[in-house]
Amino acid sequence: MGAWCAREGWRGVIVEDVRRESTARGWRLSAAVRAGAGSGRASERVHFTVHGADADWLPERGDAFLAGLLMPAMSIGEELVVDAPVSGRLLRSARTVMEIYAAWWEHLRAVGVTVGEVAEARRGREAVGLFFTLGVDCFYSLLRDGRRRTEPDHRPVTDLLFVNFEQHAGPDHDRLLDRIRLVAERSDCRAVLVETDLRAFTAPLVRWEEFHGAALGGTALALQGLLGRCLIAAGFEYRRLPPYGSHPVLDHLWSTEALEVVHDGADATRTEKVARQLAFSELALQNLAVCWRGRPGRNCGACEKCLRTMVALELAGVLRRCGTLPDVLDLDVLRNVPMGSADNRDAMREVGLDAGARGRPDLAEAAALAANRYGPVPRTEQPR
Numbered sequence: 001m002g003a004w005c006a007r008e009g010w011r012g013v014i015v016e017d018v019r020r021e022s023t024a025r026g027w028r029l030s031a032a033v034r035a036g037a038g039s040g041r042a043s044e045r046v047h048f049t050v051h052g053a054d055a056d057w058l059p060e061r062g063d064a065f066l067a068g069l070l071m072p073a074m075s076i077g078e079e080l081v082v083d084a085p086v087s088g089r090l091l092r093s094a095r096t097v098m099e100i101y102a103a104w105w106e107h108l109r110a111v112g113v114t115v116g117e118v119a120e121a122r123r124g125r126e127a128v129g130l131f132f133t134l135g136v137d138c139f140y141s142l143l144r145d146g147r148r149r150t151e152p153d154h155r156p157v158t159d160l161l162f163v164n165f166e167q168h169a170g171p172d173h174d175r176l177l178d179r180i181r182l183v184a185e186r187s188d189c190r191a192v193l194v195e196t197d198l199r200a201f202t203a204p205l206v207r208w209e210e211f212h213g214a215a216l217g218g219t220a221l222a223l224q225g226l227l228g229r230c231l232i233a234a235g236f237e238y239r240r241l242p243p244y245g246s247h248p249v250l251d252h253l254w255s256t257e258a259l260e261v262v263h264d265g266a267d268a269t270r271t272e273k274v275a276r277q278l279a280f281s282e283l284a285l286q287n288l289a290v291c292w293r294g295r296p297g298r299n300c301g302a303c304e305k306c307l308r309t310m311v312a313l314e315l316a317g318v319l320r321r322c323g324t325l326p327d328v329l330d331l332d333v334l335r336n337v338p339m340g341s342a343d344n345r346d347a348m349r350e351v352g353l354d355a356g357a358r359g360r361p362d363l364a365e366a367a368a369l370a371a372n373r374y375g376p377v378p379r380t381e382q383p384r
């Protein structure tokens with residue numbers, strides 16, 4: 001992370017030499033990022049590389065890098081300079097994004113943003129993307145979209161986007177990609193696989209739970225030559241919206257004149273998402289992957305997120321039909337599951353309330369015990 005270490009002569013975060021090129025893995029949009037003209041350090045390149053892309057999917061613009069470098073620049077309190085064409089709408093929205101970030105997270109402060117030029121407005125494309133990881137939230141958005149296809153004026157999802165932010169590789173990762181391709185094929189969508197080093201590059205300066213929405217927005221912006229609209233599946237519901245990197249007040253601010261970014265699916269809790277959509281889809285029940293602890297695409301069946309999902313499936317009467325999680329929910333394991341963060345505990349508490357409302361006091365009691373075992377923790381202790 002040499003770029004962030006160059007404190008001497010620091011004069012902002014500078015993005016330049018935005019370039020599109022063909023690589024062995026696919027077309028790549030990259031930029032040189034450096035910390036200050038006087039640092040004397042070589043710049044590092046940040047990239048978005050798309051498997052099997054056409055060149056014109058990735059226009060040579062600075063939008064993606066503005067989204068991806070805004071929070072890091074705020075974190076060090078230095079101006080962000082993007083020496084490339086940037087959408088006027090995005091540039092104006094960046095001020096609002098900074099106001100929201102600064103209001104939610106004290107370690108971030110608004111900075112100046114300068115761009116090389118305001119880009120000419122482009123015509124929007126037809127394709128509609130949905131970020132897709134095989135999780136409950138994105139399956140809900142995909143399945144609901146499928147049911148809306150007959151509605152007039154509906155623009156159906158055409159592309160499932162998987163972004164390898166963790167830079168995973170190996171057989172487990174390949175299996176995960178195969179399953180995403182299978183779900184895409186069965187849903188009449190194209191699977192679009194994106195490699196990027198944005199998360200690793202920014203990790204020293206930002207917290208992933210605060211930054212991931214900007215990372216998704218940046219990826220959608222990199223693909224503006226393909227997408228006219230892009231959905232980000234909601235992780236929380238409208239009745240309970242903690243400050244979080246992907247949020248209904250933030251996600252749409254990554255839109256440009258030609259790309260509409262949409263926060264989708266905050267109308268339902270996790271339990272409701274399973275009961276309304278996933279419970280009726282064999283494709284979802286046989287491919288669901290929710291775990292952040294296990295290997296890519298594998299559910300450990302024992303962490304709080306796996307167990308919360310199992311409660312939701314049990315309440316919908318389909319736990320035994322789910323091929324990727326244990327058939328039976330062990331209440332002792334649920335009662336004693338380690339809980340990582342305050343947000344996780346709130347989510348578990350909510351699942352317990354859902355269980356009580358659906359006539360399952362056994363599940364309600366176990367989830368409540370798990371959620372209440374610890375007091376609240378400061379946000380800085382939360383896992384990234």
Ligand SMILES: [Zn+2]
Nearest residue numbers: 291300303306
């Ligand atoms: Zn798990």
